[in-house]
Amino acid sequence: MTLKFNLFTLGIGICMGSSALAQDYSTYSQFNQRVTSLAAANSSMVNIQSLTKTTGGKDIWMITIGTGNTGQKPGIAIVGGVEGSHLLGAELALGFAEKLVKGAATDSIRALLAKTTFYVFPNMSPDAGEQYFAKLRYARNGNARSTDDDRDGKVNEDGFEDLDGDGRITWMRVEDPTGKYRVNPEDPRSLVLANPAKGETGKYLLFSEGIDNDKDGQFNEDGEGGIQFNKNMSFNYPNFQPGAGEFAVSENENRALLDRLFELSNVFAVVTFGPNNNLSAPVVFSPAGISKRIITGYFEPDTKINALVSDVYNKQTGSRDAPKTSPGGGDFSQWAYFHYGRFSFSTPGWWVPKSKPDTTAKEKPLLIEDAVPNYLRWAKSQGITGTYKEWTKINHPDFPGKVVEVGGIDPFALINPPYKLVDGLVTKHTGFLVALAKMAPQLDIVNIETEKAGDNLTRITLTVMNKGAIASQTKVGERSYWVKKIAVKVITTNSQNVVSGRKNQVLDAIEGYGNQTLSWLVQGSGNLSIEAGSPTTGSKKIEITLK
Template sequence: MRFNRNKFGLVAALMFLTQMMWAQDYNNASQLAQRLRGLANSSNAATLKSITKTLGGKDVWMLTLGTGDMENKPAMAVVGGVEGQHLLGVEMAVRFAEDIVKNNLGALDNTTYYVFPNMSPDATEQYFANLKYGRSANAKKTDDDRDGRMNEDPFEDLNGDGMITMMRVEDATGDWITHPADDRVMIKANKSKGEKGKYHLFTEGADNDKDGAFNEDGDGGIYFNKSLTFSYDYFTPGAGEHPVSELENRALLDILYTKWNVYAIMTFGPGNNLSSAWRYNRAGASKRVVTSVLRNDETINKLVSGKYNKTVGTKDAPPSVEPGGSFNQWAYFHFGRLSFSTPGWWAPMVKGDSTMKKNTDKNREVNYLRWAEKEGLSNYFAQWTEMDHPDFPGKKVEVGGIAPFNMLNPPISMIDDLASKHNKFIMELAEMQASVELINLRAESVGKGMTRITVDLYNGGTLPTHSQMGSRSRWLRRVKMELKLGKGQEIVSGRKVNLIPSINGDDSVSFTWLVKGKGTVSLEAGAPHIGFTSTNVNLK
């Protein structure tokens, strides 16, 4: 989609109205589509297309931001919505694209961006449904309990509040107790410390199929972030029948495998190797199927992590959540690119005062409730309410808990500064990208019509031309140095084409040729993911 300058006033007005609507809350599918179309129509540097439709009829959008020969410039993929409950990731990806188009078109001089705002549109739409519950899966019907029936045991809104929370049943055989710092929060009893369970804990609903389990076969579906190829977890709900089984996953991978210029992927999702870098593990790195970040890539991850923490300034990050089959791990281990991921936000740790019981284990739910109270939020918790339940006659049953989506997604009014800092970080990461140039070029006559040519191919970027994993992968092209001859010219020594596995940041590789003949030869070097450089050399 391209910008029509004759419609500038109308487009600007429509974008303003759209912004007024989305500024109030996160976007549903139709609002997101309208917002992306408005952005694409506002600039020649933005192109929008749908790469597939989900089984639920939702578009999966790809926004290309770039100028000139985009395919031969280093590129970064920015991906949101890998986890269906994480609407913040969608918003952060879109705001990054908007910031580039509106405020920073110069960033496209040296870098192309492929932005995939929402890879789980079926799941994120549950946030806007009449019945709201935390959903990660697409619209595919699945038999999660493998009993031959589909979706026969879904959630039920027992207390009629329009959302699905939790259900606790008082029972001495249970494994759950209330948290000592806040009895609204449920935790597993630690029997090694002499704690005794007091409750069973279930998601809100009933045992419709009378198999003793609750809500185990509801709307079902496949999780985008559990169905990639790295460490795929077979035969688990949400993973699918085999890796990359779903339209969304296949469409994204089909695109990325044609984009030889992508050197890094930035994911907004539950994985987090930016607050704390991945750690090298010798045993995992030595396996035939590698399961640890490689040593050199750990060093790069630590460098980028330090920049992230300095720029974004977030502290007290929760543990990274990386299920088997996650996108962030696939991007590094199987796609060979530098791969970085962050949830972008978590409730800051609240220091309790003298009126509060100490949250000694720094429980995240306890902390979230205290933070929400401090910020004056509403509707963040459904108070535990006792009710009769036909599956538990004579027992005390209560329904309540933290409202779905809330712990992953702050109120949208709070994210302006957060989005701005993440946009700045991505720009800083792009400034670190590898960039090759030919320096210290010399051409000298050695007699008998021959010229010795020497040159250094220098990577002036901070990042290496290849991740260590990428240099082992066929899916990242090597740096090519080629000496191109004219008529009557001959290479006496040296290779016409050299392929270099990797060049570290602020490092170089030297080349020497002996060429016979007269006239001019040319040197060309580079790769799509680092860019190209060339120069002509006059033979002596």
């Protein structure tokens, strides 16, 4: 059973009272204050801009961090808040910006900012994220746009109801012989799917807490929370799915981010703090994915870069025991590779550690793959309370005469750590992003040779070298107009003529620490210039004296 499935079966709720998820995560107004304060106190290296406002009237911020001409240096885009319920993603993105700027007091970070630009888009789902702080709280990923998710001609007509009056939305289980769920034998607080092949029978139907307002047999299928940023992108767009929008990139925040990224031709890598994970566990090369007209798999050289960066990530963060994740359609991190053509790395930043059985309590190792018992054991060992709602009987108008119970675990707890852990996670991920920036492609021209090749002729030979660990561009990017290749130009005077070799040419990707040797035969005398560069590698220019 995957983590995604467990999140569905466990229940949606918000921790209350003495929970480890105390409201230390930033509200929208607090978040804005942090962004504006960062810029005001560090104007020499920080620039902020509101790219647009969401349907709900909230700013989508872009933070540019660097010194000198920021657009002329290799850049990294960091994107947080791709899903509103993942509060940690926004905290990691903005926390990185704050720690990086604070670190500029050191020589190493000052030098890094002199040759690398960081573009931070800290929260792409501010409408949805505010639901965490609302009077009625539930995990939400859609923005403030009203939608007709069940396509019955009405909008937002079947939302959540707080049936037990505790201010949060969890799940409800209904005893029914046709149910597909059974109590987890390893922990009765959890439900798992029954497996008929093993002789297992179900006992419960499972629904989100609420009432079937429009009497269509579904619960809460058309409530507030419209279009999801992370389902509205153009790659593998999930047509007609709730939360995806009427068409790809329909929302202000999606369109504004993509427009700006296409303008930022110097970005060589995108790091997403979201549910997908190709950092603790890199992608695997699949020939079938690149043999189609529409490419759906990573090119092999790009998987090698992913593996290299993954190794750095795991060393920097101490990452282990990551849950399996499967990218969904219309998500941002896949778009960043397949449609933007950049190296795309994604991580949730945190997941519930694998718990060990408490031998003093005679606990046994967990054998059934289910996130709930693992979390509850870990939470107990950490002294975390208030993140689980015991199943409680209620009277439900849609199920007269049946036993209906409301309860389950808080999904914020499964994907967002106790806030006391956030600063340490920000520190680790800042270290990773700094290490990634130091791996950036960097162009140089070496092994320059000139020799007299005849009367008034000079043979010029040189090597264009990538001094960085990461390739100058992705292999998928070689097919895109928007990813600029390395351009090499021989700049002559009127009295000079390139007899052999291309005066202007572009080079395909040069792998990390790789090189390409070029040669020209030039007629004439005096000096000429040769320049090589691209937005993602920087440029190098040399002067040559003809023999």
